[in-house]
Amino acid sequence: MNKNKRPTIATVAQQAQLSVATVDRVLNARAPVNTQTAERVFQAAEAVGYYAARLIAERIREKKPGYHFGILLLGTSLEFYGHLRDAIREQARLFTEANIICHDDAIIDRSPHAVARQIEQLAEQCDCLALVCFEHPVIHQAIERVRSRGIQIVSLLSDLSSESHRPYVGTDNVEVGRTAGWLMAHTCHPPQGSVAVILGGHRFVGHEKREQGLRSYFEEKAPGFRLLEPIINMDNADVTEEATLELLARHRDLRGLYIAGGGVEGVLSALALTPERPPLCVIVQESTQASRHALRQGLIRLVIDSQPTVLAKELIALMVKLQTAETFDPVQQRIFVPLQVLTPENI
Numbered sequence: 001m002n003k004n005k006r007p008t009i010a011t012v013a014q015q016a017q018l019s020v021a022t023v024d025r026v027l028n029a030r031a032p033v034n035t036q037t038a039e040r041v042f043q044a045a046e047a048v049g050y051y052a053a054r055l056i057a058e059r060i061r062e063k064k065p066g067y068h069f070g071i072l073l074l075g076t077s078l079e080f081y082g083h084l085r086d087a088i089r090e091q092a093r094l095f096t097e098a099n100i101i102c103h104d105d106a107i108i109d110r111s112p113h114a115v116a117r118q119i120e121q122l123a124e125q126c127d128c129l130a131l132v133c134f135e136h137p138v139i140h141q142a143i144e145r146v147r148s149r150g151i152q153i154v155s156l157l158s159d160l161s162s163e164s165h166r167p168y169v170g171t172d173n174v175e176v177g178r179t180a181g182w183l184m185a186h187t188c189h190p191p192q193g194s195v196a197v198i199l200g201g202h203r204f205v206g207h208e209k210r211e212q213g214l215r216s217y218f219e220e221k222a223p224g225f226r227l228l229e230p231i232i233n234m235d236n237a238d239v240t241e242e243a244t245l246e247l248l249a250r251h252r253d254l255r256g257l258y259i260a261g262g263g264v265e266g267v268l269s270a271l272a273l274t275p276e277r278p279p280l281c282v283i284v285q286e287s288t289q290a291s292r293h294a295l296r297q298g299l300i301r302l303v304i305d306s307q308p309t310v311l312a313k314e315l316i317a318l319m320v321k322l323q324t325a326e327t328f329d330p331v332q333q334r335i336f337v338p339l340q341v342l343t344p345e346n347i
Helices: 009-016 020-028 035-048 053-063 078-094 112-123 137-148 173-187 205-221 237-250 264-272 289-297 308-322
Strands: 066-074 099-107 128-131 152-156 168-170 193-199 225-227 254-259 281-285 302-305 334-336 340-342
Touching: 009 020, 009 035, 020 035, 020 053, 035 053, 066 078, 066 112, 066 308, 078 099, 078 308, 099 112, 112 128, 112 137, 128 308, 137 152, 152 308, 168 308, 173 205, 173 225, 173 254, 173 281, 173 302, 193 205, 193 237, 205 225, 237 254, 237 264, 254 264, 264 281, 264 289, 289 302, 289 340, 308 334
Parallel strands: 066 099, 066 128, 128 152, 152 168, 168 334, 193 225, 193 254, 254 281, 281 302
Antiparallel strands: 302 340
């Protein structure tokens, strides 16, 4: 191509591998063209420096539907939820078939009435709402009031017990728990002793399912392990540190510790304060700077990651689909994102 020659419609058509007539239809709006083709023309126009590339972008944007999506996350585990929030915003920006504006908020006050108010207030400005939340009748009532206004709600990461016929995006949490059990059984030698699990709270269905999966694996495949009663930490690092130190002091046969939710920094502090600890397989949730550093140091053995970027992409695609869905489809609207196991060798 002569770089001194001004790009023409034919230049754009050649770059896009489309006919000149198709490019002309996009440029001059002579006939309807699907969004994917228009986007292809725009990318080609930008690549060759065509003077009307900005006009094409404006026409594409004008023809796309526009949506406002609400994202309600927890105000704990700030690095993980911050990464997830940013990933959702980025996937909304990259989505080519709709113009999406995200409105996000964080749950700081976990009292049910406060959470219910947040849900209803956020829903007032949105076409669809995705939330990480826990079980409570007051919260369920707020969700149903929102749905009665025609606003779809997607459970994110942690399902709600009565919502198995509702949209969900996240890992299969029973599978997560069973995977943690398998990993402990195959990395503890000998494969026996006490195992502790720390949950964010009993009302988090996702955490409860992880604990159920862990318990069911040991009962079926590794009966040498004894799962202690779960400890609740409300995703608080200080509570987690104190609980970990107490576990190490009280259970000399402790061989495994699984943190099913947040508060990981507390575990790391406790382990760092206990240089003479028993051989211990510690598994935590989510890849963060702290958990990766702990892997490198050898304080923990494994991380189970929910893959926030993959999760965000699936979430945005589902929220768009829900805008035109007439009935619930469990195959299309319950999305299970594969978990990822991280070791010191693959971080």
